Amino acid sequence: MTTKDIFEIKSREHFQDLALEVFQFQFEKSPVYRTFCDHLHKSPQNVTHLDHIPYLPIEFFKRHEIINSEAKVQTVFESSGTTGKQTSKHYVSDLSIYEQSFLKGFELNYGNIEDYCLLALLPSYLEREHSSLIYMVKELIEKSKHPMSGFYLEKGDELKKTLNSLQEKRSKILLIGVSYALLDFVEKGSFPLSNTIVMETGGMKGRRKEMVREELHHYLKEGFGQKNIHSEYGMTELLSQAYSKGKGIFNCPPWMKVVVRDPEDPLTLLKTGQNGGVNIIDLANINSCAFIATQDLGKLYPDGSFEILGRFDHSDIRGCNLLAL
Structure with missing residues (x-):
């Protein structure tokens, strides 16, 4: 094998x-x-x-x-945790296996990453270098080869300008982010998007009160003008992800x-x-x-x-x- x-x-x-x-x-x-x-x-x-x-x-x-x-x-991937809470550590012997897994998993669900501009409402790799999610998104950003792909957390104004520019060009967009950051963005003003996949990775991280999925997706659908909100399901201890294209129903790779x-x-x-x-x-x-x-x-x-x-x-x-x- x-x-x-x-x-x-x-x-x-x-x-x-x-x-x-x-x-x-x-x-x-x-x-x-x-x-x-x-x-x-x-x-x-x-x-x-x-x-x-x-x-x-x-x-x-x-x-x-x-x-x-x-x-x-x-390398060692580590969960974020909260102050004073013991975190999980995943000891990884071969990052190339992880890279194969997340790239093939993405392609099975969404096609070639080079077709997208990937905008991440997530901490940057420098802030969370031990996060498996951030490592994956960083690699996908690089593989997208789009000049506007990148991390935009705490850069709301820049993200709006980027989205406007991409909309004018009718570019395909993947906007991925933690729940609280996506909510923060749309609360400052609805931002209807076309040619866009909005994907939440879960997690209020203590920034906001937790919401049931239906409530979260309701706000995000209204704010981004989407019929469905996509979701990513993964964790520190895994090397694969499941994806949902709506209603919180996830599918696994083979x-x-x-x-x-x-x-x-x-x-x-x-x-x-x-x-x-x-x-x-x-x-x-x-x-x-x-x-x-x-x-x-x-x-x-x-x-x-x-x-x-x-x-x-x-x-x-x-x-x-x-x-x-």
Whole structure:
């Protein structure tokens, strides 16, 4: 198995076969994941189906270095967190795998990045050099090759001028930003856009009160004159992203899959249509952990798409906490 195999998955059967190979590889090469699996009495000998693979609670990334023991660390991505809060760290051994993943994932959903001018309402790379999201957007900005592509957080006036210029030229625009920054921008005056994808990456980051998705998207649709607001779903601990083109329904690239677990029993997976904890398989995360139990709540649909409904509060993560002990 090579990384090339991961990015050329053609069927469910192919995905399952590769997932089982990745499970065996990580069982053998990742000491933290091996210890976790041993506690659950799971091994390549008795894990013969996708549904049997154990999912590592995402909290482990706050306390352990989760990486292939034979790999060297090339960079460390770190979650933003809040003051005094322990952050997650993702030890990455090969940035080229991440670059393949986010570029191929973008192309599958939106086509060639060179067709767009990418405007980011996000902190710059110099401010957040350990953010996986900022690293991705920085690379996409560079690959767009458009002279006006760039980071525009705290540059509202400059962004307006840029948008006006691009509108006059009828250029294709991708405006991507954290929720609070997009809201701040439209609150200073509606700015109807054509030939534009407006994409939120979530996160009020303590700047504003949290909103449900419908309320957030309502304000953004009105402010930007859009029929739909797109969304990006990713996290520090992953090397792949899912995208929504409207209504908060996300689709994964072929090497990524979401399943939903029982909130009371984290080892039990639920059927489609039921609400539960979101588990993610990210085969691009081959040198870390490809099987992660997140703290998000979600619903899975029969076609493999999914919706994020919120997060577990501290009283509701009993299952993950038990596994993390």
